[in-house]
Amino acid sequence: MGLRIYNSLTNQIDEFIPIEDGKVSMYNCGPTVYDYFHIGNARTFLVADIIRRYLEYKGYQVKFVQNFTDIDDKIINRANEEGVSASQLSSRYIEAYFEDSEKLGIRPADVHPKATDHIPEIIQLIERMVDKGIAYEVDGDIYYRIHKFLDYGKLSNRKPEDLLSGARVGIDKRKENPRDFDLWKNVKPNEPSWSCPWGCGRPGWHIECSAMAIKHLGESIDIHAGGQDLQFPHHENEIAQSEVLTGKTFARYWVHTAFLRIGGNRMGKSEQNFIFVRDALKDHSAEAIRHFLVSAHYRSPLDYNATSLSDSDSAIRRLNNCLERIGPYSELADSEVSTSDSEITRAAAEMLTNFELAMDEDFNTALAMGEIYKLVGHVNRFLTQEKLIQVDRVALGIAYQSLIKVCMVLGIYSELESIPNGNTQLVDQLMELVIDIRNDSRLRKDWVMADKVRDRLHEVGIELRDTPSGTNWEWRGD
RNA sequence: GGUGGCGUAGCCAAGUGGUAAGGCGGAAGUCUGCAAAACUUCUAUACGUCGGUUCGAUUCCGACCGCCACCUCCA
Numbered sequence: 144m145g146l147r148i149y150n151s152l153t154n155q156i157d158e159f160i161p162i163e164d165g166k167v168s169m170y171n172c173g174p175t176v177y178d179y180f181h182i183g184n185a186r187t188f189l190v191a192d193i194i195r196r197y198l199e200y201k202g203y204q205v206k207f208v209q210n211f212t213d214i215d216d217k218i219i220n221r222a223n224e225e226g227v228s229a230s231q232l233s234s235r236y237i238e239a240y241f242e243d244s245e246k247l248g249i250r251p252a253d254v255h256p257k258a259t260d261h262i263p264e265i266i267q268l269i270e271r272m273v274d275k276g277i278a279y280e281v282d283g284d285i286y287y288r289i290h291k292f293l294d295y296g297k298l299s300n301r302k303p304e305d306l307l308s309g310a311r312v313g314i315d316k317r318k319e320n321p322r323d324f325d326l327w328k329n330v331k332p333n334e335p336s337w338s339c340p341w342g343c344g345r346p347g348w349h350i351e352c353s354a355m356a357i358k359h360l361g362e363s364i365d366i367h368a369g370g371q372d373l374q375f376p377h378h379e380n381e382i383a384q385s386e387v388l389t390g391k392t393f394a395r396y397w398v399h400t401a402f403l404r405i406g407g408n409r410m411g412k413s414e415q416n417f418i419f420v421r422d423a424l425k426d427h428s429a430e431a432i433r434h435f436l437v438s439a440h441y442r443s444p445l446d447y448n449a450t451s452l453s454d455s456d457s458a459i460r461r462l463n464n465c466l467e468r469i470g471p472y473s474e475l476a477d478s479e480v481s482t483s484d485s486e487i488t489r490a491a492a493e494m495l496t497n498f499e500l501a502m503d504e505d506f507n508t509a510l511a512m513g514e515i516y517k518l519v520g521h522v523n524r525f526l527t528q529e530k531l532i533q534v535d536r537v538a539l540g541i542a543y544q545s546l547i548k549v550c551m552v553l554g555i556y557s558e559l560e561s562i563p564n565g566n567t568q569l570v571d572q573l574m575e576l577v578i579d580i581r582n583d584s585r586l587r588k589d590w591v592m593a594d595k596v597r598d599r600l601h602e603v604g605i606e607l608r609d610t611p612s613g614t615n616w617e618w619r620g621d
Numbered sequence: 622g623g624u625g626g627c628g629u630a631g632c633c634a635a636g637u638g639g640u641a642a643g644g645c646g647g648a649a650g651u652c653u654g655c656a657a658a659a660c661u662u663c664u665a666u667a668c669g670u671c672g673g674u675u676c677g678a679u680u681c682c683g684a685c686c687g688c689c690a691c692c693u694c695c696a
Contacts, residue, residue, distance in 0.1 A: 154625095172696070180696080187696040217694070301692075305623045348694085370696030375624085401626075402690070411695055438644070439634060444627065444689070451633065454645040461644090464658065501635090509635050513643035520643095520660095527652095527660050590654060597656075608657050615658090 146201065148366075149442060149505045151374060151397040152298055156505055159396065161365045167203045168360040169195060170394070172352060172369035172377070173255070175212040176236035177221045181417035182432070182447060183403035183410035185247060187370045189433060189554075190400045190441045190506075192249045194368065196552045197502050208359045209252040210352060211237055214259050214345055219334055229335050230259065243420045248429045248554045254359050258351035262337045265346045265354045268388065269326045269339075277387050281317045283329030283342050289322050292383045298397060299375035324380055326350050349380035353393075357385065367394035374399050403436075405447045423452065430463075431455040433554045437508035458516075459555060465519045466546060466556065467617075468526060469539040473547075476540035480533055487525055487538035491545040494518040498549045508553060515549060518542065578607070578614045585609075 146159040161167050171191040174180050180188070191209065198205045212218075213233035222232040241251070258265075269285055272278035277291045289295045295303055303322060315321070327350075330336040330343035337345060356364055362385070369378065378397065385393040402409045410417050423432055434455040439445040482488040494514050501510035522542050531539070550556035577596065584592040597607045600616070608615045 174696075175694085184696045190696095215694080299691080300624060302623085305692085371626090372691070372695060375691060376693090400696070402696080404689075407688070409690065409695090413695065434644090435633090442626085443634085446633075448632085450645080454633065457646090458644050461659090468659085507635075509644095510642070513635065516643050523659060524661090585654080588654070594655075601657095606657070608659095609653070609655095610658080611652085617658095 146198075146503045147505055148396050148398065150395075151378075151399050152395075154300070157396065161203070162363060162395070165202070165204060167198050167205045167366065168364040169198075169205060169207045169366040169368065170352070170356045170360055170364055171207070171209040171252070171367075172373055173209040173211050174236075174240060175215055175217060176233045176240060177215075177218045178236060178412065179239050179419045179421055180243060181410060181412070181419050182423055182436070183405075183417060184370075185244075185249075185420050185432070186403045186436050186441075186445070187368070187400040188244060188249050189247070189436050190398075191368045193437065193508065193553060194366070194398065194506060195250070196554070197506065200548075200552050206254075206360060207252045208254045208256065208356065210355050211240070211255060211257045212348065212351065213237065213257045214335065215348060223333060233257075233259075239421075243424070246424050246429055247420060248433060248557065256355040256359060258346060258355070261351060261354050261358065262346065264358050265350050266327075266337075266339050268350060268354055268357075268384065271388055272326065272384070275387070278326055279319065280341055283327075283344060284317075284325055285327035285341065285347075286318055286323040287326055287380070287383060288319060289324070289383065290320060292387045294386065295383050296379065298379045298382055301375065301379075324349065324376060326384070349377055350384055352377070352381050353384040356381075356393075357389070362389040362393075363391045364394045366396045366398060368398040368400070371399045371401050398441075400441045401444045403447055404444050407446070410447065418447070427452045427456060428459065430555045430557060431459045434459050434512075437512060437553050437555070440505075440507055440509050442505070462515070462519055462550070462555065465522055466543065466550075469522060469543045472536045472540035473543045474540065475537045476544045478537050478540075480537045482534055482538045482541060485534055485538040487522065487535070487542050490518055490521045491538075491542040495545050495549065502552070511549070512553065512555075515546065515553075515555075518546060574605070574616050578616065581607075582614060 147156045148159050149155070150157045169191070171188070173188070174184060188209075191207075195205050195207045211233070214229060218229050218233055222229045225232065237257075244251075269278060272287065273280070273285065276288075278285050278287050280286075289303055303320075325347040327339065327341065327346060328344050329341075330345070335345060336343040356367070367378065367381075374397075382393050404410060405416050405418075408414060408416065420432070431452060432455070435447075435451050436445070438455065494517065497514040498511045501507040501514060504510075522539065525535075525539075528535075547556060577600070581593050581596040584590075584596070600607055604619050606617050606619050608617070
């Protein structure tokens with residue numbers, strides 16, 4: 144069985160067949176850079192990141208493009224409030240995007256195009272639409288005639304005639320049809336503008352994605368992703384603009400990520416109920432935040448609440464404890480010892496199979512993670528046996544590598560945190576000394592001293608564990 | 622008014638036409654000088670309500686209730 148993806152265009156789960164065998168082109172609608180991004184935004188970036196990772200895991204060569212919307216009303220307003228230029232403001236938040244996403248373990252896209260770097264391409268598309276009679280000018284604004292595109296509404300399942308009743312938008316009398324949308328906005332005072340055949344102005348929102356996707360990925364792309372809110376009108380309009388010009392299917396698979404909720408409502412900038420990723424990262428590891436975000440299927444709304452992230456902290460800790468314990472056997476995984484009849488090897492293989500089955504079925508990360516934790520439990524149970532023979536060690540090494548492989552796809556594993564700015568070798572030696580001295584106290588049954596050492600180390604972020612085979616320590620962070 | 626989604630244990634969250642993955646939390650135990658970590662056992666006669674189809678439904682159909690979102694910018 145191959146990969147199947149829920150396609151918003153067909154409203155069903157479709158078998159995934161890329162345009163070109165072995166290759167995937169993918170476009171994700173990125174942030175409008177007028178502020179830091181919050182956990183809700185992170186959900187869609189993360190989903191795209193995981194889809195990309197999983198496609199690569201399956202052996203596809205992926206070209207992934209995610210744009211920055213760096214010119215729009217919110218950016219202009221915020222820039223004017225702060226007395227800086229729109230480009231200064233957007234540069235600042237583009238930089239912040241890279242900082243935060245890197246900390247979250249989101250890999251940079253292959254291309255991060257900016258709208259303002261594509262003005263000529265945008266103008267060219269608009270000119271072609273004007274020439275074809277699809278677009279028209281009113282007072283320097285250019286609008287798209289939606290009735291010229293017969294398929295308008297196919298993505299969001301809307302009929303053009305239904306779009307008005309109940310709509311909350313005020314009607315612009317200058318438009319031929321109230322649903323026509325702007326491709327280009329005429330210049331206004333205190334706004335950045337670019338010259339164009341109709342005077343000066345700036346691009347509308349939707350046209351930038353058509354221009355950038357076509358430029359960097361071609362006229363037909365495999366996967367187009369984004370938040371649920373973009374399905375209409377943004378993605379619908381992208382389709383209308385692109386397909387009316389190219390005559391080709393703009394994107395074959397449309398992937399929409401459901402909202403992150405908080406207190407039962409959508410987490411959103413306008414609701415003032417968001418949590419910035421950079422703030423969440425102060426209290427939680429990137430792995431824990433990712434664990435939380437992939438704990439639900441991407442098409443289900445996920446509720447954020449005060450305990451969700453700390454639940455994920457605990458879950459990640461247990462995963463890491465397991466990985467630490469079997470990490471030392473990793474190198475044995477390539478050895479010649481036959482492990483074909485080992486229960487751990489079988490369990491690891493089963494986990495991989497089930498992980499892939501789960502991910503193949505529309506990226507079911509929640510199910511996939513369940514499979515990971517089944518193996519974690521199995522391995523932990525196995526480790527309680529008294530003696531491990533070589534076959535067992537090799538099998539554990541295989542289990543380790545299997546776990547690492549899939550955890551990398553979900554991004555819930557990274558190298559252990561080392562002591563910041565620490566001289567690892569020196570710290571190791573000092574810890575050996577401290578533990579040695581403490582164990583002398585324990586031999587003398589000087590529990591007061593032994594506990595004092597343990598408590599004081601705990602205060603600086605080091606955790607001690609007395610086991611039958613000696614005392615271990617681990618850096619837990621401040 | 623139109624369109625779509627959601628309602629599963631204390632919490633989070635998968636899932637299937639034949640009687641419920643996983644995580645967190647909780648309880649008891651093993652281990653330990655005590656901890657920590659780990660492990661063991663237990664923790665939903667039941668999946669919003671009411672009908673229908675079926676040998677059998679949480680899973681299909683219908684109605685209803687509750688909640689959310691999109692139709693204006695929002696990932």
